[in-house]
Amino acid sequence: MSDRRRFLLAAAAAGASSALAACGWDGGPLEGTLARVSRFNDGVSARLFGEGRLARTYPIARRTPENHFPAYYVTDGGMPMLKDPAAWRLEVGGLVRRPTVFTLDQVQALPRLTYTVKHHCVEGWTAIATWSGARFAALADRVEPLPAARYVMIRSFDNGYSNGWDLPSALHPQTILAYAFNDRPLMPDHGAPLRLYSPTKLGYKLTKYVYAVEFTATRPGGYWEDQGYPWFGGL
Amino acid sequence: MPANVPSAEYRPPPPGVFVHRHHWIVRVTHWVNAVVLLGMMASGLQIYGAYPHFGIRGRPLPLPNPFDNRGLPHWARLGGWLAGGLNWHFALMWLLFANGLVYLLYLLFSGEIRQLAFRPRDIAPAIEMQKYYLGLRKEHPVQGKHNALQKGAYSFIVALGCVSILSGLALWKPVQLGFLTAMFGGYEITRYWHFLAVWLFTAFIVVHVVLVFVVDPASLRAIITGRYRGRFPSGTAATAPRIAPPNTEEHAAVAATAAAAAAAAAVAEPEPDAQRPEDTP
Numbered sequence: 188m189s190d191r192r193r194f195l196l197a198a199a200a201a202g203a204s205s206a207l208a209a210c211g212w213d214g215g216p217l218e219g220t221l222a223r224v225s226r227f228n229d230g231v232s233a234r235l236f237g238e239g240r241l242a243r244t245y246p247i248a249r250r251t252p253e254n255h256f257p258a259y260y261v262t263d264g265g266m267p268m269l270k271d272p273a274a275w276r277l278e279v280g281g282l283v284r285r286p287t288v289f290t291l292d293q294v295q296a297l298p299r300l301t302y303t304v305k306h307h308c309v310e311g312w313t314a315i316a317t318w319s320g321a322r323f324a325a326l327a328d329r330v331e332p333l334p335a336a337r338y339v340m341i342r343s344f345d346n347g348y349s350n351g352w353d354l355p356s357a358l359h360p361q362t363i364l365a366y367a368f369n370d371r372p373l374m375p376d377h378g379a380p381l382r383l384y385s386p387t388k389l390g391y392k393l394t395k396y397v398y399a400v401e402f403t404a405t406r407p408g409g410y411w412e413d414q415g416y417p418w419f420g421g422l
Numbered sequence: 423m424p425a426n427v428p429s430a431e432y433r434p435p436p437p438g439v440f441v442h443r444h445h446w447i448v449r450v451t452h453w454v455n456a457v458v459l460l461g462m463m464a465s466g467l468q469i470y471g472a473y474p475h476f477g478i479r480g481r482p483l484p485l486p487n488p489f490d491n492r493g494l495p496h497w498a499r500l501g502g503w504l505a506g507g508l509n510w511h512f513a514l515m516w517l518l519f520a521n522g523l524v525y526l527l528y529l530l531f532s533g534e535i536r537q538l539a540f541r542p543r544d545i546a547p548a549i550e551m552q553k554y555y556l557g558l559r560k561e562h563p564v565q566g567k568h569n570a571l572q573k574g575a576y577s578f579i580v581a582l583g584c585v586s587i588l589s590g591l592a593l594w595k596p597v598q599l600g601f602l603t604a605m606f607g608g609y610e611i612t613r614y615w616h617f618l619a620v621w622l623f624t625a626f627i628v629v630h631v632v633l634v635f636v637v638d639p640a641s642l643r644a645i646i647t648g649r650y651r652g653r654f655p656s657g658t659a660a661t662a663p664r665i666a667p668p669n670t671e672e673h674a675a676v677a678a679t680a681a682a683a684a685a686a687a688a689v690a691e692p693e694p695d696a697q698r699p700e701d702t703p
Contacts, residue, residue: 221506224513235598242597255480305609307596310504311473313609314480387597415505417512422597 225417232419238355242386242422245303251314253369256306258376260395261410262346267396268375269344275380277364281340281401284331291366291380297321297329300363304386307422317370318384320363326400327358336402341383341394350383350394351407356421361385364397392420443567443641443650445532451525452645458517461510462586463620464500468507471499476614485614515590522583537567540577544570565654579626582619589616 260267269275277294280286301319308314332354339357342349356362365384366373373379378395385393391411401407412418444452471493477483493499501507529535540548547570553559555571563569568576592602592612606612634641640652 221509221513224516225509228512232595235595237598240598243600251478252480257479305478307609308473309508311469311613312475313478315478411505415509417508422595 222415225415228417229419232417232421233353233355236355236387236421238359240387241361242304244386245305245315247303247317249315250303250369251316253316256314256316257308257312259390260345261348266375267343267345269380272380275398277381277397278399279326279330279401280399281403282333282336283402284333285329287330289326294321294326294364294381295366298325300361301367302361302386304361306386306390308390309416309420316368318363318365319367319370320365320381320384322360323362323364323383324358324360326364327402330402332402335404338403338406340399340401340403340407341397342399342401343378343394343396344398345378345396348394348396348410349407350392350409351403351412351418352388352392353406353419354402356385356388356419359385359387361387387422389417389420389422391416438651439655440649440651441655442648443644444648445528445534446648447524447528448534449645449648451521451528454517454521455525458514458521459623461500461514462518463623464498465507465510465514466616466620467494468499468501469504469511470494470617472504472507476617477610483610483614487614487617512594515587518583519587522587526580538573538576538580540570540573544573546570548574562653569654575626575630579623582622582626586616586619586623589619 272291275291277289277291278286279289298321299319300322301317303315303317306314306316337354339352339354340349341352362383362385365378365382366380368374368377373382378397381397383392383394383397392409406418409418412420470489474489474491474493475482476485476487476490499507501510529538547563547565550559550563551565551569551571554562588602589606589612591599592606593609593616596603596609596612603609603612606615638652638654640650644650644652
């Protein structure tokens, strides 16, 4: 066997074994690089995002049967529920001219939007439902964000769950604070009393059990985002 | 021109001579693609495992899927968990795209696409090749750089690469690139095409590697070093000056002379294996 042939065999063996060793691997020392590429992809996603581009809507007949529409939360040992729903308030603050505390009635008095849209979960499943809520842009109008505000932090009472959003996505015409699911008041499984919703974001960006909205200048993290899921999460 | 005669662009030098087979761009992009594609498939299977079904919730698509309701084994996955799989997938996609683009641009600008693209006139030679592989024909049909079946396979795999990238974009941005998602038949069906591509790539890789070792082991050296000396020589002899594709009788005569000179040089050389890479132009 010539040296070259031996070298080729050794190279092939090394290639095959390194490929095998890579399988099931989380990235190890490359995790930092992967995180940087993910951040770069957030920038690409923000550029692809059309501020006026609307997600497709569906006829009500296309709704997914409700028992087939999964509902996730992160609290251990039971669905997050308010002990006293009447005491719930939405606190909106941060870099705004008029920090405001809203009751549910006041949120429901804001300009309303109802649509039947497709929900895309990061896991790969999809489901169609009708959501009704207050336009997030209308809420922003009330509190008047300062020019420095570029992001929004949405906080949940589901065991510290939260999501950071870019302002253009939050102000998109289909971004709502939903209080109704399939024409009925939102139930605890889908995030009662108020959930962020948009058909242009993956499900994990759609904060349930919302109690606070904060406008910020720097990019806020989020529950899954901080653990490695793509921050932008845009469709 | 009879179907089993190679195109005039290639004039096979005598056997036993090293020929230039693959440009360094082809060799580099081939191996980068091999590693990146395996990574894309493994991270894709990790992502698939998060929801191993097709069709919208409550309405499964009646499509064949032996992996319904079960993920792939650990060794076939990359990323460790869904977020890891996504981050690998969304990082490697840039390498896959850039590498594929470099390769396609090389094919276009070098003109090598003519030896690779499967065209209607390749149908008859492809049938002859298939006969040979099935043992219905004794001698291997005469071929150019690639035989008609190879052309078909390589054209198919380039098309599959394009479909994978486009369907991947359609899944990544089904709202912003909604026209693309609609073109593939909607999100749920696009997901199936994207998954199907994994198995078509896998089938291609298995056949590709088996044929290399069974039919033409010398091609393995060629895709690493660029130089080929085996059963199916084509192109210009490595030890002779490079010649433009012969279009006229005169050019053909020059090419024949050069090939003969190369053959003589090869014969004069006692152990071609010992030839150092620096010796080649």
